[in-house]
Amino acid sequence: MVKKVTQNVDVVVIGGGASGMMAAGRAAAQGKRVVILEKNNALGEKLKITGGGRCNITNAEFDTKKLLSHYGDAEKFLYSPFSVFGVKDTFNFFESRNLPLMIEDGNRAFPKSEKAMDVFLVLEEYIKNNNVEVHFKSVVDTILCKGGNIQEVETKTHIFYPEKVIVATGGISHPETGSTGDGFRWLKNIGHTVVDPTPDIVPLSLKEQWIKKVSGVALDDVKITFYCRDKKQFIKKGRVLCTHFGISGPMILNSASKVRDLLHDGVVTAHIDLFPSVDIGTLEKQFIDLFDENKNKMLKNILPKIVPPGFMAAFENIFPDIDMDVKVHSLKKEERKKIVHTLKSLEVTVTGLMGLDRAVVSDGGVALKEIDMKTMQSKKCENLYVTGDLLHISRPSGGYSLQLCWTTGYIAGSSVM
Ligand SMILES: Cc1cc2nc3c(=O)[nH]c(=O)nc-3n(C[C@H](O)[C@H](O)[C@H](O)COP(=O)(O)OP(=O)(O)OC[C@H]3O[C@@H](n4cnc5c(N)ncnc54)[C@H](O)[C@@H]3O)c2cc1C
Numbered sequence: 001m002v003k004k005v006t007q008n009v010d011v012v013v014i015g016g017g018a019s020g021m022m023a024a025g026r027a028a029a030q031g032k033r034v035v036i037l038e039k040n041n042a043l044g045e046k047l048k049i050t051g052g053g054r055c056n057i058t059n060a061e062f063d064t065k066k067l068l069s070h071y072g073d074a075e076k077f078l079y080s081p082f083s084v085f086g087v088k089d090t091f092n093f094f095e096s097r098n099l100p101l102m103i104e105d106g107n108r109a110f111p112k113s114e115k116a117m118d119v120f121l122v123l124e125e126y127i128k129n130n131n132v133e134v135h136f137k138s139v140v141d142t143i144l145c146k147g148g149n150i151q152e153v154e155t156k157t158h159i160f161y162p163e164k165v166i167v168a169t170g171g172i173s174h175p176e177t178g179s180t181g182d183g184f185r186w187l188k189n190i191g192h193t194v195v196d197p198t199p200d201i202v203p204l205s206l207k208e209q210w211i212k213k214v215s216g217v218a219l220d221d222v223k224i225t226f227y228c229r230d231k232k233q234f235i236k237k238g239r240v241l242c243t244h245f246g247i248s249g250p251m252i253l254n255s256a257s258k259v260r261d262l263l264h265d266g267v268v269t270a271h272i273d274l275f276p277s278v279d280i281g282t283l284e285k286q287f288i289d290l291f292d293e294n295k296n297k298m299l300k301n302i303l304p305k306i307v308p309p310g311f312m313a314a315f316e317n318i319f320p321d322i323d324m325d326v327k328v329h330s331l332k333k334e335e336r337k338k339i340v341h342t343l344k345s346l347e348v349t350v351t352g353l354m355g356l357d358r359a360v361v362s363d364g365g366v367a368l369k370e371i372d373m374k375t376m377q378s379k380k381c382e383n384l385y386v387t388g389d390l391l392h393i394s395r396p397s398g399g400y401s402l403q404l405c406w407t408t409g410y411i412a413g414s415s416v417m
Pocket of ligand 1: 018032037040046171180181405
């Protein structure tokens with residue numbers, strides 16, 4: 001098949017996700033002729049599922065030093081780009097386009113409409129208003145680098161000869177959204193160091209099969225202590241979401257990389273304290289009082305007054321030796337103690353981290369020292385720019401990933417002049 005040659009393009013942006021759309025819109029707003037090549041038949045597929053469909057658009061920490069302290073080793077590289085486009089600029093960008101934002105706990109910012117789709121629509125309008133051309137179902141298979149410059153970008157049907165190329169193909173988490181790691185391959189071939197991507201910010205899988213029975217149940221305000229080879233390692237507090245295969249929720253997602261390291265050393269267990277605000281004696285007293293008031297009722301009908309109701313579905317498995325149909329007055333003292341002690345320290349065994357299909361981001365990516373962070377320009381290839389999840393920047397959940405997309409996308413788009 002003869003490929004169609006397209007010459008009259010200034011900038012090709014490969015990948016129309018969060019950072020690609022920002023970069024394309026910004027470059028076009030400055031008068032560049034910009035084309036987005038997107039393998040899907042829609043833009044922003046991952047963006048549309050962010051934050052459970054609500055889109056945690058950024059982290060509203062306006063003190064740049066404090067904000068950047070969450071980006072680990074990448075902190076020192078990020079001062080320069082964030083001084084040009086930081087969190088305040090993200091607020092201005094979206095709010096000035098009729099998308100008011102609100103701030104929740106942990107400084108997590110969301111659109112007031114609580115719709116990720118609305119975030120997408122702002123970006124879609126941004127690129128439309130600036131006449132960015134979008135080629136859907138356009139899978140880039142090759143970018144040809146010669147003499148330190150990208151000469152060609154090829155899809156199955158087209159060859160482009162742009163002046164500048166922005167690679168915004170994302171990481172490899174949730175590959176069904178289109179990010180399948182193509183950019184990592186090209187950048188490696190060009191000579192970049194690419195730290196192998198592994199799942200990060202990812203749920204944990206558990207050995208205990210009872211977790212399936214409570215899939216969907218949220219345990220609010222619990223304390224979880226992680227052990228490796230029976231030695232206490234670290235403690236987290238917050239919300240745990242039970243899933244079909246294990247546990248999730250922001251606190252768990254943010255523990256994933258530490259747990260991964262521990263798993264190399266041996267068996268990892270987690271002890272969940274469902275009542276961290278009371279000591280064991282107080283909790284026991286609460287149970288005694290409750291049982292005294294309800295002597296003739298069945299245990300299974302009384303426990304939901306104290307225990308998260310949905311969690312009861314797993315009790316027969318967690319307490320195989322205790323009859324849940326027993327009248328409370330017949331419950332033995334040791335049985336009551338066992339219930340109280342277990343709820344203060346419910347032990348589960350972590351079998352691993354879930355895969356890339358369930359990860360929020362993939363860790364790994366292009367080494368930052370090989371990118372000019374003032375421009376997002378590759379130091380290996382002069383007319384190449386790299387954005388978003390392709391960069392090797394570890395960060396927790398809480399809006400930090402998308403903020404990187406807005407910042408790096410904006411900077412790349414500004415720099416292709
Ligand atoms: C379930 C989930 C929830 C999340 N929630 C949040 C959140 O609330 N807040 C937050 O900050 N972060 C969140 N993230 C992370 C955030 O979504 C990503 O950091 C962000 O989308 C990355 O944007 P990107 O532009 O780098 O790449 P992507 O959004 O992955 O876009 C890459 C694009 O490139 C295209 N592409 C890939 N290869 C090719 C090719 N060869 N040719 C043409 N096109 C190609 C893809 O189809 C895709 O459209 C979440 C992630 C997931 C998976």
